[in-house]
Amino acid sequence: MSRNLIGPELQRVIDLIGKLPGLGPRSARRVALYLLKRRDALLIPLAEALSDAAGKITRCSVCGTYDTVDPCTVCSTPGRDQSVICVVQDVPDLWALERAGSYRGQYHILGGVLSALDGVGPEKLNLDSLVQRSAQPEVKEIILALSATVDGQTTAHYISDRLEHLDVRISRLAQGLPVGGELDHLDDGTLTAAMMSRRGLD
Amino acid sequence: MSRNLIGPELQRVIDLIGKLPGLGPRSARRVALYLLKRRDALLIPLAEALSDAAGKITRCSVCGTYDTVDPCTVCSTPGRDQSVICVVQDVPDLWALERAGSYRGQYHILGGVLSALDGVGPEKLNLDSLVQRSAQPEVKEIILALSATVDGQTTAHYISDRLEHLDVRISRLAQGLPVGGELDHLDDGTLTAAMMSRRGLD
Ligand SMILES: [Zn+2]
Ligand SMILES: [Zn+2]
Numbered sequence: 573m574s575r576n577l578i579g580p581e582l583q584r585v586i587d588l589i590g591k592l593p594g595l596g597p598r599s600a601r602r603v604a605l606y607l608l609k610r611r612d613a614l615l616i617p618l619a620e621a622l623s624d625a626a627g628k629i630t631r632c633s634v635c636g637t638y639d640t641v642d643p644c645t646v647c648s649t650p651g652r653d654q655s656v657i658c659v660v661q662d663v664p665d666l667w668a669l670e671r672a673g674s675y676r677g678q679y680h681i682l683g684g685v686l687s688a689l690d691g692v693g694p695e696k697l698n699l700d701s702l703v704q705r706s707a708q709p710e711v712k713e714i715i716l717a718l719s720a721t722v723d724g725q726t727t728a729h730y731i732s733d734r735l736e737h738l739d740v741r742i743s744r745l746a747q748g749l750p751v752g753g754e755l756d757h758l759d760d761g762t763l764t765a766a767m768m769s770r771r772g773l774d
Numbered sequence: 775m776s777r778n779l780i781g782p783e784l785q786r787v788i789d790l791i792g793k794l795p796g797l798g799p800r801s802a803r804r805v806a807l808y809l810l811k812r813r814d815a816l817l818i819p820l821a822e823a824l825s826d827a828a829g830k831i832t833r834c835s836v837c838g839t840y841d842t843v844d845p846c847t848v849c850s851t852p853g854r855d856q857s858v859i860c861v862v863q864d865v866p867d868l869w870a871l872e873r874a875g876s877y878r879g880q881y882h883i884l885g886g887v888l889s890a891l892d893g894v895g896p897e898k899l900n901l902d903s904l905v906q907r908s909a910q911p912e913v914k915e916i917i918l919a920l921s922a923t924v925d926g927q928t929t930a931h932y933i934s935d936r937l938e939h940l941d942v943r944i945s946r947l948a949q950g951l952p953v954g955g956e957l958d959h960l961d962d963g964t965l966t967a968a969m970m971s972r973r974g975l976d
Contacts, residue, residue: 585827603794615828618790622821625787744967
């Protein structure tokens with residue numbers, strides 16, 4: 573009865589919002605209603621912004637982040653250090669490191685970490701392109717800026733093995749990463765400390 | 775730096791999502807990224823569904839709920855009892871009562887409750903139209919199905935005063951409403967019990 577009552581257009585909005593992370597069916601109904609009540613101020617602008625983003629934002633073919641230009645703003649900034657690539661799990665980690673402002677090299681977005689539990693194997697990660705990039709003569713160091721979780725550190729060791737044959741220094745963030753902590757949750761000072769005191773992988 | 779890095783299109787999506795209830799800046803970034811990663815499966819469908827909803831869904835000029843037709847599906851269903859109007863705080867309360875399935879009369883959406891703290895006075899509620907509807911000769915009973923909160927009960931008494939001069943019975947949901955409980959959180963059985971044992975306002 574509720575489904576008929578709500579109508580297919582609103583039901584579709586509720587169903588799609590309910591697929592977003594952290595939003596269950598009840599909060600999806602609340603969000604949908606909140607949008608309907610703010611049709612001109614929020615509903616229409618959000619519809620347009622999402623459509624605009626879908627049309628313009630693409631993945632950077634070099635590092636894998638999202639931007640409206642390819643290569644992305646970071647990859648195409650002339651002053652940045654070309655000799656070092658910082659490998660992160662996902663885009664918010666790049667954003668967090670850029671907010672911290674202590675790093676001025678290149679990035680590489682893995683798109684995840686290896687996880688037996690979640691069924692994430694090496695083939696699901698952006699790894700082949702990392703090996704290719706790491707083999708370029710100007711690249712001297714790869715920083716594995718992965719979370720201090722079991723999966724993050726497993727992934728760091730796996731990447732280290734994959735790059736072993738190359739003439740690059742492999743380091744990881746060290747001091748400051750709380751055990752079990754996720755990179756994206758850390759404050760700028762902690763991230764900067766971890767970046768400064770990075771050390772070679774054992 | 776982070777704002778320049780993200781780009782205006784994505785920043786706009788993040789800002790708008792951050793205005794939704796229950797979503798802070800951090801979860802807005804997570805949701806935006808989740809959408810970008812599911813461009814065809816979620817981002818584009820959601821943009822279209824929101825645009826579609828904005829174009830088609832309107833408020834019912836009779837009861838105030840949302841629907842694609844005006845009068846809404848509930849108001850225009852022929853079999854429903856025309857002699858009773860159930861007054862609810864907001865649209866999800868109508869949905870909850872329809873899910874419970876124990877009520878087959880008319881509805882009236884107030885759009886809020888009186889609240890000194892939140893600065894909600896009578897002029898912000900859908901009250902004038904309630905008084906007009908209640909004055910129609912076929913209307914015999916007004917059920918005040920408001921939450922058992924201080925604001926809800928204050929509003930019930932205010933409405934009761936406004937309708938005092940009319941020849942209608944005014945009742946409210948009674949048994950089953952836990953003190954401080956919000957209508958939208960109750961299970962169907964509790965709602966049905968409360969509806970069945972409604973009683974005249976003191
Ligand atoms: Zn890039
Ligand atoms: Zn209606």
